[in-house]
Amino acid sequence: MNNSERIERILEDAETLAxxxxxxxxxxxxxxxxxxxxxxxxxQGNTALARKWLLIARVLTxxxxxxGFDTRAEREEALNHAMSHAEMEGEPSLLGSVWxxxxxxxHAAYLDGDRRNEPEHEMEFFERGxxxxxxxxxxxxxxxxxxxxxxxxxxxxxxxxxxxxxFEDAYRLAQDSGDRVMASYAxxxxxxxxYSTGDIASACTGLEESxxxxxxxxxxxGIALALMALASAEAxxxxxxxxxxxxxxxRNIFEGLGATQRLELVDQEVTxxxxx
Numbered sequence: 001m002n003n004s005e006r007i008e009r010i011l012e013d014a015e016t017l018a019x020x021x022x023x024x025x026x027x028x029x030x031x032x033x034x035x036x037x038x039x040x041x042x043x044q045g046n047t048a049l050a051r052k053w054l055l056i057a058r059v060l061t062x063x064x065x066x067x068g069f070d071t072r073a074e075r076e077e078a079l080n081h082a083m084s085h086a087e088m089e090g091e092p093s094l095l096g097s098v099w100x101x102x103x104x105x106x107h108a109a110y111l112d113g114d115r116r117n118e119p120e121h122e123m124e125f126f127e128r129g130x131x132x133x134x135x136x137x138x139x140x141x142x143x144x145x146x147x148x149x150x151x152x153x154x155x156x157x158x159x160x161x162x163x164x165x166x167f168e169d170a171y172r173l174a175q176d177s178g179d180r181v182m183a184s185y186a187x188x189x190x191x192x193x194x195y196s197t198g199d200i201a202s203a204c205t206g207l208e209e210s211x212x213x214x215x216x217x218x219x220x221x222g223i224a225l226a227l228m229a230l231a232s233a234e235a236x237x238x239x240x241x242x243x244x245x246x247x248x249x250x251r252n253i254f255e256g257l258g259a260t261q262r263l264e265l266v267d268q269e270v271t272x273x274x275x276x
Contacts, residue, residue, distance in 0.1 A: 007040055007044055008044060011037065015034075015037075017033065018030040019055060023181065023218060025256075027257075034055055034056050034059070035056070047089050050086040053079070054086075056078040057075045057082060057105065061104055064112060065108050066221030066224070066225065066259065067262065068112075068261030072108075075105050082101070083098050083099075086098045092132040092133070093138065093141060096133035096136070096145070099128040100130075100144060103122050103123075103125030103129065103148060107122055107148070115156075118156050126152065130142065133145050140174065143170045143177065143179060144170070146166045146167075147170035147174075150170065151189070154193065155189075160193040163189070164190065167193070170186040180213045180219075181219050184217070187210045188207060191204075192229075203233055210226050214226050224250040227247065227253075228247065228250050230243075231250070240273050243273055244273055244274070247269055247270050248270070251263060254266060
């Protein structure tokens with residue numbers, strides 16, 4: 001193994017570890033590791049630098065969605081760096097991933113805002129990402145892009161009929177490629193579509209599967225949100241005690257993540273259930 005190959009191995013191992021920490025909600029640890037890779041990535045060139053900046057943006061986006069942190073300026077800067085290096089390299093999978101991440105950053109900002117207006121360019125970025133990723137046809141990447149397009153239809157436009165095929169295809173591809181995290185996202189939103197039709201029992205089944213997948217993947221921030229969704233469904237079915245138990249478990253996870261804004265939301269929901 002020559003020196004360049006050894007450096008590439010170091011980068012790959014570090015990125016794998018940082019991504020694992022991202023999934024676990026160890027965002028500060030992941031960012032510290034990734035920022036420390038800059039000189040090594042620079043030696044390897046544009047692909048390594050694009051990958052590093054892209055993963056930094058993913059961590060910052062997760063911090064925003066799951067932790068309630070305001071990371072928009074930082075993640076947009078990271079995505080600009082990632083796009084610049086990816087465009088110089090011109091590799092479709094890498095470019096597709098950056099376009100997709102740019103769209104998801106806009107979606108995170110939408111979720112954190114008043115949710116009145118569809119983010120400009122969100123669908124465009126997701127569709128560009130999907131087209132590029134289909135050129136390479138890695139199932140887990142295509143699954144992510146399909147899921148994100150489903151989010152625009154389902155979450156932003158409130159059109160579950162349009163959204164459902166994207167979520168179902170994303171779920172199938174994620175399952176086939178062994179991506180439990182993406183499968184958990186897809187079945188979660190399939191469950192929300194069922195919920196919108198009044199099929200609470202079927203929705204709960206989907207939400208329970210999403211929780212199991214997230215637990216198997218050690219996706220701590222996702223587990224907390226899965227518990228919150230299930231708690232809402234259980235309360236709808238009349239089991240307030242079970243709902244409160246789930247919310248208390250979610251609260252413990254958010255507390256461990258330092259997600260104070262999410263703690264406030266959980267406490268509000270528990271209070272409402274107790275008083276109802």
